[in-house]
Amino acid sequence: MLRxxxxxxxxxxxxxxxxxxxxxxxxxxxxxxxxxxxxxxxTYGVLYGYTEDVEGWSRAEVLMVLGCFRVAESLIELLVARNMWNIAEHIREGDMDYVLVRPVSSQFLASLRVVNPSEGVNALVGLGLVVYAGNMAGVEWSLERVAAALVFGICGLILLYSVWCLAVTFGFWFQSGPLESVLFWLIDTGRYPVTFFKGWVRLFLMFIFPVAFASTFPAQALRGEINPRLLLAGILMASLSLVGTNRFWNYGVRHYSSASS
Amino acid sequence: MPETQHSPAIEVEGLVKEYEYHHKEPGLRGSLRSLLRRETLHKRAVDNISFQIQPGEVVGFLGPNGAGKTTTLKVLCALLYPTSGSVSVLGHVPSRREASYLRSIALVMGQKNMLWWDIPAMETLLLHKEMYRIPEREFRTTVDELSEMLEVGHLLRVQVRKLSLGERMKMELLAALVHAPDVLFLDEPTIGLDVVSQARVREFLKGLNAQQGTTILLTSHYMDDIEALCPRVMLIDMGRIGYDGPLASLVERTSPHKLVSAVYAEPVPRDELLNAIGSLPVQPTDDPLKVSLAVPRDQVAEVASRLLRAGRIADLSIEEPPVEEVIREVFGKAAGERGVS
Known part of the structure; x- marks a missing residue:
């Protein structure tokens, strides 16, 4: 791990x-x-020009969600986005050769080797927004709340990573699909509190494409709503998805065809 | 490498690698149809190959494009999962992809870059130090040693994109070898290099093999690479091994002729020349004063002296036929045999 x-x-x-x-x-x-x-x-300014409260979220609280989302999105961009965009192409063009020949987890190498440092600044700006909006909303910054928000956020990042990774792994069988780009657009739904969505869409954003864990839930935790069962579900889902994607990846690697040069 | 002293470094038995691909009709309609019903086809890139390579050997894979050389190499490197057959390298089964195995081999491909383009090569070396867990002191010594052998010490801190193709290739070799692998796989390592760089790379590989005892397996289009480096060659065509042995005896076996050429200082009387040539086949030349003959090995001395006597000679040479030609002949024959069977 340290390694x-x-x-x-x-x-x-x-x-x-x-x-x-x-x-x-x-x-x-x-x-x-x-x-x-x-x-x-x-945009939120316009929306809240008409009303004080949307589905139980005040303007300041919605900005907190936006801030959390911004942090998560920037971290995804910082850590994995460039890599994920490249993987499909690398598989197709046979450029995974130098990844697969190293004595290190090939999934780790393929999905995390290119870091996008400029996004670090954006993550900090997002964090600034969380603090600013939180103060506006009168958030008490207790250790418990911040820790819960962090755990939710980390689970959310892991889940988003896993979903994306799962999608690109299919590239070992199928010559790239539109799946990854759909996911990339889907992530934008995270800028709204998940309670804005109804029915199956909400469930989808909580458990199938769990962007809610990265934006809404941390904001809720900061607001003082810490649902231990949801927290546990997040930790469980994140751990399982990490193991699952790794298995799937290693299985996919067997189908790599290394587009012979 | 005590554990590999008495057993082969590489052992391949009945290796088969098939690729799956899909038949697609051209055009939009074809694409739509193939979305619904895809015809899966199999291409046998490697068809039942077996061989052994001893520790410290340098072996060359020869063959036309698509013959299966690179595929075999990539199976050995654990990049491709074999369809069937057994493969063992240094006592490991490559397809298990164990870290301990991957640490003991290295792969260099002439057509691909492992070095990060925009930053100095040293950064990539440091990355390899981390990936291969090379202790600090060992890393320093190896880098010093290799960069001296390759004469690239002064280029370690220059951005890779500012290096010439030859310098870059040497740097790629350095990066591939910092972890002192026991087996080195090379896929077209000198492709696109100028003659001087090619020679330099060959020299380096030779030295590496001699000093470290590194087992080397390489594919190349350049006959010079194979001639200079590989006491043993394997011809691969259509996924099968057509020949496995020393290059020299391949040339001898395939082409029982030598090429005898004479360049005359002045035009030679026609009769004299015809007399000297006898019934031997004449090779076309672009010089009217030059005669080139394919002569059976046992008649070389006699024919040469006849040519010498025929006129005032400026130059006389006796050569093995170009290896390229020999190879072409082998593959031509092999194809013919397949046609009959």
Whole structure:
């Protein structure tokens, strides 16, 4: 485990060294992040111009959800997004060769080796929004609440990672599908409290594509609503999905055909 | 490597690798149809191959494109899962993908980059240090040693994209070898390199084999690589091994002729020349003063002296036929035999 942390740290350093080469694109990506967040904040401004409360969420609380979502989304971008986009292509073009030949988990290498450091700034901006909106909503920052929010958030990240990883693993059999891009758009649903959605859509966003764990639930925990059963479900789901995706990945690797050069 | 001293480094028995692919009709309608009902076809890239390689051997895989050389190599590297047959490398079954196995081998592909493009090679070396768990001191010594052998010490801190193709290839070799593997797999390691770089890489591989006893298995399109490096070659065509043995005896066996060429200083009387040539087949040349003959091995001396006597000679040479030609001949024959059976 420690070894993998060190390995990831190496990836982060390498990505930073590389990013330093492209300072303009670094700045642009931070700017784009901030603008898109600002647009989302303004949209809520319009919505709450008409009402004080939507489905039990005040304006400040919804901004907390948005902040949590922003943190989660940025961390996904920071850690895995670029890799996931590449995997399908790497499988198709036979570029997984140098990943599979290393004495390290190939899933780890393939899904985490490229780090996108500029998103770190966006994650911090998102965190700033959480704190700002939380204060506006009168949140008590107790250890219990913050810890619960963190656990929810980490479970959410693991779940989103797993779903995405599961989707790209199919690439070992099928030459890439639109599945990954659909998932990428689906993630946007996380910017709204999951209670805005009804029926099966809500269930879908909680348990099938569990983006709620990364945005709504942490915000709820900060608000003081900590549902221990939900917390437990999150931990269980996250652990199972990690094991499951790893098994599936290793099985998929057997079907790698390495597009002969 | 005490555990591999008495047993082969690589042992392959009845290896088969089939690829699945789908038949697709052209056009939109074909695509739609194949969405509903796909015809799955199988292509046998490797068809029942068996061989053994001893520790410290350098073996070359020869064969046309799509013959199955690279596929075999990739099965050995644990990249491809074999369809059937047994494979053992250094006592491991590659397809189990054990970390201890992957740590003891290395793969270099001339057409792919393992080095990160925008940053100095040293960064990738440090990554390998982490991945292969190389102790600090060992890492320093190995990098110093290898970079000296490859003459790239001064380039370690230069961005990879600023290196020439030859320098980059040497750097790729360095990166592949920092963990001191026992077996090195090379797929077209000199492709696209200029003659000088090619020679340098060959020299390095030779030295590596001699000093570290590294077992090397390589595929190459360049006959010079094979000639310079591989005392033993395997011809692979249509997924089967057509020949396994020394290159020299392959040439001798396949082509019982040598090429005798004479360049004259001035035009030679026609009769004299015809007399010297006798009934031997004449090879086309682009020089009117040059005669080239394919001569059976036992008549070489006699024919050469006849050519010398025929006129004022400027140059006389006796050569083995180009290996490329020999190979072409082997594969041509093999194809013919298949046609008959």
């Amino acid at each position: 993998y942390v060190r390995l990831w740290w190496r990836f982060a350093i390498m990505s930073l060294v590389r990013e330093a080469e492209y300072r303009v694109s670094f700045a642009v990506s931070v700017l784009v992040g901030i603008i898109s967040l600002a647009i989302a904040v303004l």
